Amino acid sequence: MDIFSLENVRVRIKDKMILDLKNRSIHISKGDVIGIIGENGAGKTTFIRVLLDLIKFEGKVERNISFQSIGVQMQKNGFSGLIKVYELISFICNSSIKDKQLTEKMRDFQIDHLLNKRVESLSGGELQRLTLFLVMYHDPDVLIFDEITTGLDYQTRKSVLNYLKKIINNKTVLMVTHYYEEIEKLANKLLILHQGRLLDYGFIDSLFEKYEIFSTFTLKKDDFSLLEETTDKGYAFEDKVVVINRSKKEEDKRLQIIQKSNCTYDYKKKDFYSLYKKIIEQKGVI
Amino acid sequence: MKYIRYCFIELKIILFRTPIAMFFSILFPLFMMAIIVGSTGNIEIGEGYHFIDKYVFIALGLGAIPTSLVSLPISIAVEKEIGAFERYVLFGINPIGIVLTKMVAHFFITFIQFIIVIFFGWIIFDLQLLPFHYFLLFLMHFSLCIIVLLLIGVLLANLFHRVQVVQIIGMFLMFLLLALTGGITDYSTLPETIKNVMAYVPITYLMNDFYKIWFLETSILPNFLSLAIIYIILLTLINLFVIYKNYKFLIINKQKEFPFHLVPKHEFEQRR
Numbered sequence: 001m002d003i004f005s006l007e008n009v010r011v012r013i014k015d016k017m018i019l020d021l022k023n024r025s026i027h028i029s030k031g032d033v034i035g036i037i038g039e040n041g042a043g044k045t046t047f048i049r050v051l052l053d054l055i056k057f058e059g060k061v062e063r064n065i066s067f068q069s070i071g072v073q074m075q076k077n078g079f080s081g082l083i084k085v086y087e088l089i090s091f092i093c094n095s096s097i098k099d100k101q102l103t104e105k106m107r108d109f110q111i112d113h114l115l116n117k118r119v120e121s122l123s124g125g126e127l128q129r130l131t132l133f134l135v136m137y138h139d140p141d142v143l144i145f146d147e148i149t150t151g152l153d154y155q156t157r158k159s160v161l162n163y164l165k166k167i168i169n170n171k172t173v174l175m176v177t178h179y180y181e182e183i184e185k186l187a188n189k190l191l192i193l194h195q196g197r198l199l200d201y202g203f204i205d206s207l208f209e210k211y212e213i214f215s216t217f218t219l220k221k222d223d224f225s226l227l228e229e230t231t232d233k234g235y236a237f238e239d240k241v242v243v244i245n246r247s248k249k250e251e252d253k254r255l256q257i258i259q260k261s262n263c264t265y266d267y268k269k270k271d272f273y274s275l276y277k278k279i280i281e282q283k284g285v286i
Numbered sequence: 287m288k289y290i291r292y293c294f295i296e297l298k299i300i301l302f303r304t305p306i307a308m309f310f311s312i313l314f315p316l317f318m319m320a321i322i323v324g325s326t327g328n329i330e331i332g333e334g335y336h337f338i339d340k341y342v343f344i345a346l347g348l349g350a351i352p353t354s355l356v357s358l359p360i361s362i363a364v365e366k367e368i369g370a371f372e373r374y375v376l377f378g379i380n381p382i383g384i385v386l387t388k389m390v391a392h393f394f395i396t397f398i399q400f401i402i403v404i405f406f407g408w409i410i411f412d413l414q415l416l417p418f419h420y421f422l423l424f425l426m427h428f429s430l431c432i433i434v435l436l437l438i439g440v441l442l443a444n445l446f447h448r449v450q451v452v453q454i455i456g457m458f459l460m461f462l463l464l465a466l467t468g469g470i471t472d473y474s475t476l477p478e479t480i481k482n483v484m485a486y487v488p489i490t491y492l493m494n495d496f497y498k499i500w501f502l503e504t505s506i507l508p509n510f511l512s513l514a515i516i517y518i519i520l521l522t523l524i525n526l527f528v529i530y531k532n533y534k535f536l537i538i539n540k541q542k543e544f545p546f547h548l549v550p551k552h553e554f555e556q557r558r
Contacts, residue, residue: 053534054372072376078369082303087295092377094288134377 001064004028009059011046019043019196035183036176038193044176048146071140075147077131081120092134109133125156146176180272199279208270211278212246218266226261230254235277244274289387296391307357311395315349315403328411338411340497347493349399354435356456358392362443363452381533389436396432424499430514431492437521444528467493488514
């Protein structure tokens with residue numbers, strides 16, 4: 001039995017199609033860690049809101065789970081600014097702030113020193129840590145994270161991701177993000193959206209196989225000419241060019257050329273951004 | 287227990303952290319009572335009663351109407367607009383529980399107003415007090431009236447999602463009710479047609495008929511009671527319907543639950 005299954009789901013706001021999963025079905029099973037990727041306006045948050053029944057939609061969504069078993073953290077977590085942190089914690093956790101178990105968990109999330117502050121005075125990172133603590137307190141089976149690291153500085157982002165790695169064992173996780181490297185080591189499935197359309201959904205390994213991405217080399221633009229013999233195109237990324245290797249054989253051949261020329265390069269085994277680019281290209285939706 | 291905690295938090299926020307809410311909820315009716323009775327003079331109105339014995343009900347209305355029709359709906363609408371309401375619901379807090387708790391907190395505020403107005407009326411203007419069982423009956427009538435007003439306030443926040451809209455409509459209703467129930471002008475001077483319409487509005491009875499219980503002329507006001515009960519039932523149903531419609535998945539606790547316990551646990555790395 002799936003935890004969530006969606007069929008022919010469409011979301012329209014004022015005659016504008018925000019999410020169009022017509023003739024598509026999506027099944028989310030226990031233990032899945034799903035990375036939901038796509039550019040701004042791709043429909044990622046709308047997809048989450050459909051799952052949680054927070055937005056009007058057409059189509060069929062089956063949920064074999066009670067809401068109490070789902071922990072949700074959004075990018076913006078609105079709290080009344082006038083409430084104090086200890087008040088919020090005692091209310092949401094329904095426990096005295098002096099409770100020993102609660103105190104220990106607060107220490108784990110490094111929020112124990114914030115208790116007497118008003119929520120309005122917390123920094124972005126502190127607020128995300130506080131929300132993550134509140135989401136995790138009841139140990140939900142399913143976790144939904146919607147761009148929770150957007151807007152955080154590098155250090156805070158890293159610490160939030162470290163928390164995530166620790167806590168997602170044995171959980172079903174849906175993670176919306178703009179930062180592909182965040183889900184590279186976490187996700188086992190990818191759901192790729194583009195302008196409200198589902199481009200693909202499946203296990204990561206099978207997606208890499210399907211779109212023939214074995215590995216990638218990232219070279220300086222000037223050095224790309226070295227590989228022009230072996231490939232007709234690469235794609236530009238910042239001031240560099242990324243070349244996708246479709247097989248081990250192709251990778252070895254190009255590696256030889258690169259090493260001979262002594263130029264610098266980056267190598268990545270399974271690059272999510274390249275997968276995304278290739279899917280976009282193949283589906284002809286650029 | 288968590289809703290009791292939330293109720294205390296709400297009370298703290300209204301009374302100690304939101305000066306404007308505190309002013310309109312607690313001080314405004316007191317100021318109005320002091321200004322009007324002080325300037326008019328606490329004249330005798332017959333049978334040993336004075337102006338304060340009638341004006342005290344206007345003062346109670348002046349406190350209850352802004353609290354119920356402006357403060358409560360704004361408090362809900364603000365939380366909706368900043369996403370706090372949805373955030374609480376996403377934490378598994380029942381949205382009906384949140385609204386009810388806010389109603390209870392504002393109900394307490396009107397009772398604090400009630401105690402302060404009666405106490406100062408008694409201390410400063412020699413307001414006459416009534417026997418205990420009449421006092422309880424008065425409290426019952428007063429409570430029903432406040433519940434109707436609070437439910438109207440909740441309805442405003444349920445129907446309109448923007449704080450500014452809720453604020454404008456709430457204030458419009460507030461001034462309209464104050465003007466048409468005798469809060470601003472003498473009710474007896476209003477045209478008959480308006481009085482006939484206002485006979486169907488429970489707050490009119492607070493401002494103009496509740497004195498009959500205070501003056502021991504009657505122990506119950508049957509017209510008011512039946513009207514208030516009809517209002518409470520209708521408004522409760524409409525409010526529940528709107529909340530349910532907006533958050534139906536989140537309200538239903540007992541869904542078909544995935545049998546998590548039957549699935550063997552495995553380490554994260556093994557899943558890929």
